[in-house]
Amino acid sequence: MCVAYPGKTLSIEGRMAKVDFNGNVIDVNIGVVDVKVGDYVLVHAGCAIEAMSKEKADSILEIFEDMI
Amino acid sequence: MDRRDLGKKIEYLKRRTGEPLKLMEVCGTHTAGIYKSGIRDILSPTIRLISGPGCPVCVTPASYIDKCAEYALAPAHTIMCFGDMLKVPGKDRSLSEVRAEGGRAEMIYSPFEVLERAMSEPKRMFIVAAVGFETTVPAYALLLEELIERKIENVKLLTALKSAVPAIGRICEEDDIADGFLCPGHVSVVTGSAVYEPLAARYGKPFVVAGFEAEHLTNAIFELARLSEIARDRRRDGNLRNADKAHGGLVLNLYGEAVSARGNVRAQSAMRKYFEADSVEWRGLGALDASGFYLREEYLRFDAGSRDLAPDDSMPDGCRCADVVMGRVNPVDCPLFGVSCAPGDARGPCMVSAEGACGIVYENMSAHGE
């Protein structure tokens, strides 16, 4: 139904944040989540729909060691 | 997740015997993920996965695309839409084709991109093609907040926003469609997993909320198969009358990284502030109460005519999209499938989208057969 991807909050300015997705930095609206710099957010269409820990973000992505 | 554990689950899914199970994945991104992961291919013939109505593009009426096209061609108007929407045909053409005629349709990744565009061209009206399910609605609510705060008047929304939960409820009403439901992970982030509890209680069927990677999907299908067997036994034991006891444990959230029972409460209140739920027509499912989101009266100045769209009754002759969306037939059972309806030249909505059940099946028909 919807593509969403977790990334790390780099900086916050009002309702907007810069979020890092493994080197890709995108402006994201964080108006409906509680986050501080360093937290991870799940982002859909430029909007953070949930905040989470790094461990949870990693678990969502299911990192494969062989994908270097 | 423990790898050995997953290996055992894969073995079970390969070898399962017994009464056949029909499991519905409601979300189109799940359907696509299941194909990409090759899971369908390893499932025992006793486990059948069927696709539900979880593709916003597929359930968007042709009249909506036509209205977008009208705006794209109107002087000093621009349509802003997601990449998915560009190739969806309306009555006689897609937005991609309208663009070739000189229409203005711009692709966006995020609705917030419209803010800068609108401020840089204040005399142009920007119409956001606002499609999506619960996952995307908060983004539109936040967009409205920005528009109001920044006093931007040259942006409107043409909405075709739907709520996935009533659609799942409608499918549950027909007992023989599915034994269990794989619930949309990202919709559930917003709604919370508790929204499935009343359905589980009423119908005695299991609801498993799942993530999208191959391991998550495999695990979720295993759990759903297991719960579906338990639920079926309970229903037969007549426990359905005693629903409260019977449905215990039938909602399982396997996407706890992002999904809570209550969901994102702030997102929900932002949605409620700007949008109200009302009845809306779904292709294949008919009109469902409270399954559409519309702008509230006090924000109607931002609406581009969303309530005036004609309902879609003009399905091509022979097209079984309506039954496909309901999970009643497999895409390959439609007489048009692969004959006069294919991704390059789609007749029905389910063939149009990368997420539509027909499009996905067509793209993935394997040497092993469907």
Added chain:
Amino acid sequence: MKENAKKITQAHGAGGRDSAELMRDVFGKHFSNNILDKLEDGAVLPWNVAARPVVSTDSFVVKPIEFRGGDIGKLSVCGTVNDLLMMGAIPKYLTCGFVLEEGLEIATLERVVASMAATARAAGVLIVAGDTKVIESSAKANEGGGGLLIGASGIGSLRDGATPSASNARPGDAVVVSGNLGDHHACILSARMGIENDIASDCAILRETTDSLLDNGIDVHVMRDVTRGGLGTVLNEIAALSDVTVELSEIDIPVNAGVAAFCGVMGLDPLYMGNEGKMIAIVPKEQAARAVNLMRATDTGRNARVIGEILLPSERDRNLVAMKTKVGGTRRINALFGEGLPRIC
């Protein structure tokens, strides 16, 4: 005139003094060689064609015209030369046609031309003929105007004994890819969508890599650069032309982590992302390990690896391209349909 001189105007395409200035100060300055400098209507090539000549032509349209890792000029040389290389040819000469939009900064044009010249030198080819036209700006208000399109043709001679062809894949062959997929596509889309990252286009001449395979006696059955449409599309073409089945292994498909994340966010699939400096080589299985090592010793093949194999056409679906997945299933890989746009669903 001073102000206008900095941008392309219709006068630059009119054939008069402004055209001559542009020829001299931009194209002549960078492309200068004995053949081109004669300024004849056609180039007489000092070339006694003993081997069979191989010709290829291509058009280049990219926005932005300058991007991380390259520009449209470099791209036009790489694209044309790589096509010749994939045929087993030694590239020799290029021609190019420029279509300039009014409003193009002459400084930008000069950077593109200089980059094109440098790439041609590095590839060992001479640019022997060229043309320029100016068109009205077609740009929409938000796109800024001042675009630039390039058409290029290349000619070379077929190497002795080399006959790689898209119809030569044979059951028992291994499919080798020269490196990570999707970099160019991700780089261009990022620039267009304002996404900050350090993903650079892989735009490169593949000569070192192809030379290394052919000079060292690898019996290369097929070579293809993996450009528009991506690996999935290219392999489908080969499967159909060679009448074989292709089986890939998901865990062996190389993708840079940043590109993988980009694809995740945008809902894209690296198998369908365009590249401008990647190729596949289809070689007999027993030579695959050596081919990989030879490729890895070159700059443009550092991440080379075997990603799959060629099988007999299957009964139900003769020219299937399939991929063994991590969970042990099979995924069908079709050619790209549509445009490969970012999506939310």
